[in-house]
Amino acid sequence: MEQFYLKNVARYHTLVERIDPTPKPRIPAGTASPNMVVSARIRPLSQDEDFPSAIYPRSVQQNVVDIHDLYNHPKGNPILKSFDYQVDQLFNPESTTDEIYERLVADLVPFAWNGGIGTLFAYGQTGSGKTFTVSRLEQLVAETLMNGTLEGDREIHMTIIDLAGNAAFDLLSKRQPVSLLEDSFGFTQMVGAKEYQVRNKEEMKILVEQATSFRRTASTFKNDASSRSHAICRIRIKDPATGTDGLLYLIDLAGSEGARDVASHGADRMRETREINNSLSVLKDCIRGKAEADALQSSARRKPGAKMPHIPFRRSALTKVLKHVFDPVGAQKCKTVVIACVNPSLADVGPSKNTLRFAELLRVLIPVSGKMVSDPMVPVTWTNAELREWIMQNFDTPPILPHIVASRESGAQFFNLTGTEIEYRCQKCPGVRIEHAKAFRSKIWGMQAEAQNMGWPNPKGVLSQTDDRVGENSDAVENFVR
Structure with a gap:
């Protein structure tokens, strides 16, 4: 041959x-x-x-x-x-x-x-x-x-x-x-x-x-x-x-x-x-x-x-x-x-x-469920492109890079990551320290928690705000949001 x-x-x-x-x-x-x-x-x-x-x-x-x-x-x-x-x-x-x-x-x-x-x-x-x-x-x-x-x-x-x-x-x-x-x-x-x-x-x-x-x-x-x-x-x-x-x-x-x-x-x-x-x-x-x-x-x-x-x-x-x-x-x-x-x-x-x-x-x-309709105020419904766009618009000083933090996860998949892994990904971005990473994690979890409080259902497998994966330092958001 x-x-x-x-x-x-x-x-x-x-x-x-x-x-x-x-x-x-x-x-x-x-x-x-x-x-x-x-x-x-x-x-x-x-x-x-x-x-x-x-x-x-x-x-x-x-x-x-x-x-x-x-x-x-x-x-x-x-x-x-x-x-x-x-x-x-x-x-x-x-x-x-x-x-x-x-x-x-x-x-x-x-x-x-x-x-x-x-x-x-x-x-x-x-x-x-x-x-x-x-x-x-x-x-x-x-x-x-x-x-x-x-x-x-x-x-x-x-x-x-x-x-x-x-x-x-x-x-x-x-x-x-x-x-x-x-x-x-x-x-x-x-x-x-x-x-x-x-x-x-x-x-x-x-x-x-x-x-x-x-x-x-x-x-x-x-x-x-x-x-x-x-x-x-x-x-x-x-x-x-x-x-x-x-x-x-x-x-x-x-x-x-x-x-x-x-x-x-x-x-x-x-x-x-x-x-x-x-x-x-x-x-x-x-x-x-x-x-x-x-x-x-x-x-x-x-x-x-x-x-x-x-x-x-x-x-x-x-x-x-x-x-x-x-x-x-x-x-x-x-x-x-x-x-x-x-x-x-x-x-x-x-x-x-x-x-x-x-x-x-x-x-x-x-399979992507047809019942999950994307909502700009509900992170768990976002596609990977929407998640990346939100990260780019909200965290630019120092920049948290979307392709590092959310390389391919949808919103629902991202919320199944542990808090430690999310913080680790954030710190791989140049200039991002642990306090920035905790603030990022806390803000996005806060958005999902607020959506649940407004009556949005929590899909199976996505954690609630009381889960131990959620960050403890939610007040850090005040020092690190755009």
Whole structure:
């Protein structure tokens, strides 16, 4: 197939140039959940690659990417077949890992710091940049946890294991075997895995480097050191004052392989590939099931007695370990980020389509209720555009930036964020201090509280003014309103 592509590179460029530059836009069927972000990262083409790029992010429609494949038509000249995919956040080849961290992962750190469960998955074909991305993200997480910007004292503990099929190994103890056993509460414990307390970012980085050196790799068609297992980095953040734990998972999933790689390496690689594909399929079902459960719980149109979706976490070792991430009735709130890494080369167009199709299947859109009519005095009814406009008009000295504080949430989704997360987002804006953030949170909550007092119904899932997420310093508004 590669020879076919190389032979027809000139025709491929000609056919791509003839494509309509303004393709028909994709219309979303609802809004994405703020607790589940599905993204894609397109890695740059390597200088030694002889193939053109087959992936084209749309300039006229954010977060949509087109893939143009060359088809060897049996009745004539090769023809072009095009496919389009949509994600919540799209990163082009010029995007840096630091930018990805700021837009996707930075919010997970304070979320776990304050008792939540934040999870990052990196998925894709081998050689697409998963390990490169996760390695840098781990460094940035270490810096955020240890630079003193997060409020309160915490104890940081780290465990890193390797999952290959149903076998687990401790990457911080020279690949000593780990037993995955279920306790009396139904949770899978990693018996034998050592947990290290870390006190500075240097210690965290040393542990990450040590784990990487013991990661299981093998030569594949695309990569001489392809990851053939799932690496799970678990950071447990203990609050000594309350005795509660927050969890942050950074997971570098095993690289997926094509049939050509299986053919090159024989039966062992075929069996290994089946195990990897099975675990990834179960993972997809669990992530999607959790997103559907969250959407059902937050929907005002939920019918009495409606069944929650089945989440098959017992079907693989990977999802057994992460059961509490997918538990729809768990006590801890969860946020999940998926980064689908793709290789833009025309030679890898098949795996890239599979990766982006996998990413699209993880997206669960919440239908927009026709009963919710936008009202300029009722924040919970606002669209994302209306919420951004209100922020821009009311908070300009110092400016609270709408694209940072409310990147994609509607009014109803914004009111399901914790007060701590809202304040953290505000403080990411240049010049905004904690008192400004508290004033912002208090003002918008005050508007919603006033709307409720005037008789506007409070939709299911949106908190009342007496909830502990509402700010205590409402008088700060007087010092920070336009």
